[in-house]
Amino acid sequence: MRLSTLTLLAAWSSVSIAGADFSVDAETGLATWQAESGAIQVRLTQISPDQARGFYQARGFSATAAERYAAECIFMTVVRNIGETPIQHRLADWRYEPAGQPPRAIRSKVEWERIWKRQGVNEAARIAFNWAQFPAAQTFAPGDWNQGMTTYSVPRNGQFDLRFVWRADGKTHSGKLEQVRCANETS
């Protein structure tokens, strides 16, 4: 499992559709969606269940706790300020919408912390988890970018749309990534 994960470095194919990019790693089959809207660039790359299990077990999670996380639909999320003025984001403002279902908020780090404490995950592992997730709120100067994991309660291979929200120049803006698909168990 680990060796296969280490072979993520591979050739990609990509297409652009109406301001959004989609690409697939030819070797792993993991997909990336990217949208640019105004001053923000948002990118979601699938993380496979096996990758999630391996990552957190290597950081002190029990198999059970790692499995709980891997049961989610997980993406490496990158946000970048591609504009000329600072932007602010608050993950609590973002909404994802699985097909035919109402919009939902992304589970926060605070909620995850409660889950991990209930499961007896040790402090060092919880710290690693906390910093591996996408920040709850940040201000990005022009050129700034950051990354972290975000999770969605969507079944394997399920689809959803993600509405991302940011503020710039005192105004609230939003954009959308459409038909984002969760990784398969075998990705």
Added chain:
Amino acid sequence: MKRLDRIAGMLLGTALIFGIPATTGAHAADLPPLSHSLMKQAPKPAPALKLKDIDGATHDLAKLRGKVVLINFWATWCPPCRREMPSMERLSQALKGEAFAVLAVDVGEDADTIHAFTSQLDTALHFPILLDSTSRAMQAWKVAGLPTTFLVDKQGRIVASAIGGREFDHPDMVKAIRDVMGK
């Protein structure tokens, strides 16, 4: 064996979070480039920072008054952190002997994990790597994500910051730092 497991875990994490292709063409799968800007801010007193480094020596920011200090919060599993590290060493060497210091603060990892990473680099790191094993320093500095970098002036005030990876020895960065050193 334990050390090998840690290295495997670290590599796994790196590959997992990197998710970058070997190809260099710019498209959705590439991570953004390292940028070279510092966001200036109104000077404000820096929080305390007193931590042990990976060799057990204690470093106290308060004792570096009179120097401009670049403080970088990072972790080995954080791809932009790893990418920017060699440029931080080059910056440190470029300003060696001047009123300047670099402190890299690792969050939540142990010395073995950090050594496993630094030993893979082509560049030996000569600046101190401090251990914020409980992440309390990061909380005190209100760091929301990694990497985050602060520039502290000779009076112990935060005067600039950067979120995300930087090419620290880029001429723009060196000039910004020298400007602060000259004040």
